[in-house]
Amino acid sequence: MGYTIIKHPLIDHKMTIIRKKETSSMEFRQIVNEIATLMGYEVTRDLETEDIEIETPIGKAIGKRISGKKIGIVPILRAGLGMVEGLLTIMPAARVGHIGMYRDPETLKPVTYYSKLPKDVASRQMIIVDPMLATGGSLIEAIDELKRNGAKNIKSINLLAAPEGLKAVQEAHPDVEIYIAALDEKLNEDKYIVPGLGDAGDRLFGTK
Numbered sequence: 001m002g003y004t005i006i007k008h009p010l011i012d013h014k015m016t017i018i019r020k021k022e023t024s025s026m027e028f029r030q031i032v033n034e035i036a037t038l039m040g041y042e043v044t045r046d047l048e049t050e051d052i053e054i055e056t057p058i059g060k061a062i063g064k065r066i067s068g069k070k071i072g073i074v075p076i077l078r079a080g081l082g083m084v085e086g087l088l089t090i091m092p093a094a095r096v097g098h099i100g101m102y103r104d105p106e107t108l109k110p111v112t113y114y115s116k117l118p119k120d121v122a123s124r125q126m127i128i129v130d131p132m133l134a135t136g137g138s139l140i141e142a143i144d145e146l147k148r149n150g151a152k153n154i155k156s157i158n159l160l161a162a163p164e165g166l167k168a169v170q171e172a173h174p175d176v177e178i179y180i181a182a183l184d185e186k187l188n189e190d191k192y193i194v195p196g197l198g199d200a201g202d203r204l205f206g207t208k
Ligand code: PRP
Pocket: 076, 077, 078, 079, 080, 101, 102, 103, 104, 110, 130, 131, 132, 133, 134, 135, 136, 137, 138, 139, 165, 191, 199, 200, 201, 202
């Protein structure tokens, strides 16, 4: 496993809009969801299907339906919430768990304050969502929490990643495939992604 940068003109265009500092929270929220939908299409490309016989108004046909693992979406609060609706648009039956976490402003380490996951995480394809993968601390901790609860199949969707964070997650959890829309240059001294898009949670929810 490793990481995949999902390249698509629509994603690149929309990423540029959310990076711009003048983009409003309203537009930012809408576009983060749109990017999540587009990325979700790629991330689910390997779902198993089976043939089923159906009847169209004209006659019999063989169709396909998803037959493998059911999906569980897990946003890391708060910013991950901004991607959930976009994914539910194409996977309306998915279960949604939540992991609450923030980066301590002093230590910059993740602090977990909430965890509520579907009971059957062990049999689901779990997809963690969070717009930002900076030091990787939050994602590593979220994957640890899913694994403690029995999850065996985990993917992550992040809009932006820093090289050092991506490396840290891959080293800690080599079995998890990470999907990103862009790989940025580096982290600054406050561990923000450069050039990044700023604080994703604040931009989504209009705080600060
Ligand atoms: C942001 C972001 C990630 C985390 C990434 O959350 O949404 O969860 O930082 O940083 P890391 O890779 O260095 O751990 P933040 O702490 O700003 O909380 P919020 O979502 O509540 O705003």
